[in-house]
Amino acid sequence: MIYKYETHCHTLPVSKCAKATAEDTVCFYKKLGYDGIFITNHFLDGNINPDVRGMPYSEQIDYYFADFEEGVRVGAQVGIKVFPGVELSCKGTDFLIYGLEKEWYRKHPEILEMEKREELAFLMEAGAFVVQAHPYREAHYIDHIRLFPRSVHGVEVVNSSQAPEANKMAAVYAKQYSLLETYGSDNHWGSQVFAKLREKGYRPVIAGMSSKMELCSVEDFIRQVKTRQMKLFFQGES
Secondary structure, eight states: OOEEEEEEEOOBTTBTTOOSBHHHHHHHHHHTTOSEEEEOOBOTTSSBOGGGTTSOHHHHHHHHHHHHHHHHHHHHHHTOEEEEOEEEEETTEEEEEESOOHHHHHTOGGGGGSOHHHHHHHHHHTTOEEEEESTTOOOTTOSSOOOOTTSOSEEEEEETTSOHHHHHHHHHHHHHTTOEEEEEOOBSSGGGHHHHHHHTTSOSEEEEEEESSOOOSHHHHHHHHHTTOOEEEEEEOO
């Protein structure tokens, strides 16, 4: 049996740029036959909903993890696992963080004051698995591409919301620095993802990672990636 997982998606209201709720997103992946998803919303240093600004740090963390907790609730009802993740940002350069829980972030407000390399090292020392997301993404708000090969475990080499040339360059980056590879869709649109990909001029498919072993925890996912047991797959509209 093959188990399918989404490693990178966003939900509203936490991610300002997201267009679908946690409930819509979880139910969408369940209908596609996925076995689990990681909700990786933009963290406090990125494109988070501005409503959170000005709250005490502890309340910001509660707000941030609310979509994930709603995803867990819905997932338990419909029969799909929902795992926590975080997407950190640095001037348009993003990092997917796996393996740290809500209470860890609550205890460490100092991360918001750290330079990004210092913060990534601190996270890794605490047990986080760090992946540079879509490293060759181009956008109006990104003045240049930044690479952090000495500060990450891996690279998202296939992101189905990015242009093919960006993914090809990400694969070269990972290979040349002997970094681990991950794959995901960066889904911001929930059940409308295929329509939005068509609008952007991309093939209407989403990327994910598959495993012969069912993942029961984030630690299972990290072990499977580190031992290169998880594989790329694409899911089409049908």
